[in-house]
Amino acid sequence: MKEIEIGQHKMHDESRQGEALELANTINPTGKKLYIESYGCAMNFSDSEVVASILAKDGFSTTRNVDEADVILVNTCSIRDNAEARVRKRLTDFKKQKKANPNLTIGVLGCMAERLKKSFLEDEKLVDIVAGPDSYRDLPNLIDVVGNGQKAVNVLLSREETYADISPVRLDQGGVSSFVSIMRGCDNMCSFCVVPFTRGRERSRDPQTIFQECKDLFDAGYREVTLLGQNVNSYRWNLSSKGEIKDSNVPTTNFAQLLELVATVSPDLRIRFSTSHPKDMTDDVLETIANFENLCPYVHLPVQSGSTSVLERMNRGYSREWYLDRVEAIRRIIPNSAISTDIIIGFCGETEEDHQETLSLMDEVQFTFSYMYKYSERPKTLAERKYEDDVPEEVKSRRLVEIIDKQRAFSFEHNKTQVGLTVKVLVEGFSKKSKEEMCGRDERNSFVVFPKENAEKGTYVMVHITDCTSSTLLGKIIEICTPRI
Numbered sequence: 001m002k003e004i005e006i007g008q009h010k011m012h013d014e015s016r017q018g019e020a021l022e023l024a025n026t027i028n029p030t031g032k033k034l035y036i037e038s039y040g041c042a043m044n045f046s047d048s049e050v051v052a053s054i055l056a057k058d059g060f061s062t063t064r065n066v067d068e069a070d071v072i073l074v075n076t077c078s079i080r081d082n083a084e085a086r087v088r089k090r091l092t093d094f095k096k097q098k099k100a101n102p103n104l105t106i107g108v109l110g111c112m113a114e115r116l117k118k119s120f121l122e123d124e125k126l127v128d129i130v131a132g133p134d135s136y137r138d139l140p141n142l143i144d145v146v147g148n149g150q151k152a153v154n155v156l157l158s159r160e161e162t163y164a165d166i167s168p169v170r171l172d173q174g175g176v177s178s179f180v181s182i183m184r185g186c187d188n189m190c191s192f193c194v195v196p197f198t199r200g201r202e203r204s205r206d207p208q209t210i211f212q213e214c215k216d217l218f219d220a221g222y223r224e225v226t227l228l229g230q231n232v233n234s235y236r237w238n239l240s241s242k243g244e245i246k247d248s249n250v251p252t253t254n255f256a257q258l259l260e261l262v263a264t265v266s267p268d269l270r271i272r273f274s275t276s277h278p279k280d281m282t283d284d285v286l287e288t289i290a291n292f293e294n295l296c297p298y299v300h301l302p303v304q305s306g307s308t309s310v311l312e313r314m315n316r317g318y319s320r321e322w323y324l325d326r327v328e329a330i331r332r333i334i335p336n337s338a339i340s341t342d343i344i345i346g347f348c349g350e351t352e353e354d355h356q357e358t359l360s361l362m363d364e365v366q367f368t369f370s371y372m373y374k375y376s377e378r379p380k381t382l383a384e385r386k387y388e389d390d391v392p393e394e395v396k397s398r399r400l401v402e403i404i405d406k407q408r409a410f411s412f413e414h415n416k417t418q419v420g421l422t423v424k425v426l427v428e429g430f431s432k433k434s435k436e437e438m439c440g441r442d443e444r445n446s447f448v449v450f451p452k453e454n455a456e457k458g459t460y461v462m463v464h465i466t467d468c469t470s471s472t473l474l475g476k477i478i479e480i481c482t483p484r485i
């Protein structure tokens, strides 16, 4: 049974895995070519842009054609077992390519590099370089080490690295929507999650560098940024320290203040964020969203389970009631907000009653869309050490189907409520099906398809919604918004 996501959200989009990215127009005096593939969450895609930037300074340009690469880097994800299996298969393909071209350098980056460390180099002999998420500045050096005939590894995690000063190379040249990383790591220690082990301690990035990166993106024609972090609403920057709060008397910037700062880049730059944690979703963040037209009325708030006892074992730090209170706050403060979520079924000890509670929470909240996963036990996590992965596979599969069916019905119902309304869409490009149609997202992150008419990529249009499916709104342009200068 394949795990699927219902809806139109762009984060955690493993379906983008395998996408090769190209950096065009780079001054490339050496002619060295980098091919980089990213798997897993948006943070990995964003990190790959940091990597491309670091290596561009070392004379590399990127290519979409793996056959012409001098260096192949695979930016990996460990969140579930199936994500790791996909990467392993890909690395085996590249190893075959290296047999034909022994000068090729192959490196593994990201969470799997951190988790599996030397076993990639020594036991499996799959790659030449292993570089964890905090060691990308060292990549030029690691590539040189390999050039001298050795294997290279750097998996040191840092308490300070945020790559704040690095201006990422945008790998989707001419895009309209981009990710901006605002923090790294996670201190939450949810018992099912490998991220605190692979990405280390939480640290926030200097707000002025975030503002500047957003401004540079706007000046380059981008019209939407998604602020990224494992837990964005615990963002906290204090000038007395590099992101770590040591002196509580020194003024800090919190997430609400950061949103306010970034909202002032331009009223025509849409701001989204992902992912937030229910325990840190304070009213001041919601009030800030309500106060700015360009802060999108859309909150992704992973619930994971509807059962308080499962949430306790997951170490999530909130109960079902707390979560529902935060949903009520979103609806009260931002009445038109869309709400989406992540759900894990089949966590250790999940009973039929617990599962029914998840279904009833879905009934209560009616998420616009959800990412839904079967629990996958991860080595070293608290759950692996403390609890038994005791829900049988066929029960996990059945429960997953039940929540997917429910979400599909709610997504369809939600989309039907939009028929007859007019929504503001940022045009992202042609639809997959036809050059006569264009597509984009509205403020609530719904995917909208409409006949092209005079619309241009990167502009805003008002679309009257006439029809829908469970995943797409269909409509017709009624106004092309005049760009503000």
Ligand code: 5AD
Binding pocket: 012, 079, 080, 192, 193, 194, 302, 304, 342, 343, 344, 373, 374, 375, 376, 377, 378
């Ligand atoms: N098994 C299944 N799903 C997981 N997630 C995180 N760890 C696991 C795991 N071990 C899901 C959570 C999280 C999303 C990014 O991935 O729902 O919010």
Ligand code: SF4
Binding pocket: 186, 187, 188, 189, 190, 193, 194, 195, 196, 230, 231, 277
């Ligand atoms: Fe993992 Fe929990 Fe941190 Fe999200 S908040 S990255 S699920 S530990």
